[in-house]
Amino acid sequence: MPSPRSVATLLLAVACGGAGAGATADTSQSAGDTAVGIEAPADIAAVEPVSAAARADSAPITASQVELDALASAMIIPVQGVQSSALHDAYAEARGGRVHEAIDILAPRGTPVLSAADGKLMKVHESVAGGHMVYAADASDRFVLMYGHLERYADGLQPGMALRQGQVIGYVGTSGNANANTPHLHFAIARGRPSVAWWRGTAVNPYPLLHR
Numbered sequence: 001m002p003s004p005r006s007v008a009t010l011l012l013a014v015a016c017g018g019a020g021a022g023a024t025a026d027t028s029q030s031a032g033d034t035a036v037g038i039e040a041p042a043d044i045a046a047v048e049p050v051s052a053a054a055r056a057d058s059a060p061i062t063a064s065q066v067e068l069d070a071l072a073s074a075m076i077i078p079v080q081g082v083q084s085s086a087l088h089d090a091y092a093e094a095r096g097g098r099v100h101e102a103i104d105i106l107a108p109r110g111t112p113v114l115s116a117a118d119g120k121l122m123k124v125h126e127s128v129a130g131g132h133m134v135y136a137a138d139a140s141d142r143f144v145l146m147y148g149h150l151e152r153y154a155d156g157l158q159p160g161m162a163l164r165q166g167q168v169i170g171y172v173g174t175s176g177n178a179n180a181n182t183p184h185l186h187f188a189i190a191r192g193r194p195s196v197a198w199w200r201g202t203a204v205n206p207y208p209l210l211h212r
C-alpha cells in the first residue's frame with residue numbers, strides 16, 4: 001500500500017502556523033497563526049478507511065485551465081460580505097515549515113462562511129491545525145474545497161448532503177492553530193476526485209479564481 005505522503009499534495013496539512021505571530025487583524029493581511037500542531041498527513045488517512053478504488057486512483061491530477069475557468073465561474077467568495085479587493089494572495093507563503101497552499105480570508109468572528117459553489121458536503125472534520133473543518137466537493141467532483149478554523153458549524157450539516165452556492169456552512173473563527181486575535185477562514189482547493197478521496201488532491205491557488 002502506498003504511503004499517503006507519496007500520492008499527492010494532501011489537503012489536511014493546514015499550514016497556517018508560523019507567520020507573523022502577534023499581528024492583529026487591523027494591521028496585517030497575514031492571519032498570523034501561531035506555529036503549533038501542524039497535523040501529519042497520515043492522521044487523516046487513519047480516520048478514513050482507504051478503499052481499493054482510492055488506492056487504485058492515487059495518481060496526482062493536475063487541473064487544466066479549462067477546469068479552473070469552470071470552477072472560477074462556479075464560485076463566490078466564501079465569506080459573507082467580503083469583496084474581492086480585500087483578498088490577499090497568501091498561497092505561496094511559508095508557514096511553519098510548509099507552504100501555505102491556501103488563502104486566509106479575514107472577517108469578524110461569527111461572520112457566516114458560505115459554500116463557495118454548488119456541490120456536496122463530504123466531511124466535517126476536527127483537525128489539530130485546522131480546527132473545525134468542512135470538506136466539500138464541487139458539482140463536477142473534480143475539486144475538493146476545504147474550509148478551516150471555523151468557530152462552529154452551521155446546524156444540520158450531514159456528510160453527503162447537497163450544498164448550494166452561498167449556503168451557510170459555518171462561521172468564521174479561530175479553531176485549530178489560528179491566532180485568537182485574527183479570526184479568518186482558511187480556504188483551500190485541490191484537484192482530485194473527492195467522491196473517491198475527500199482528503200486528497202493537488203493544491204490549486206484559490207486567489208486568482210476568486211479575485212476576478
Ligand SMILES: [Zn+2]
Nearest residue numbers: 016102104186
Ligand atoms: Zn491559512
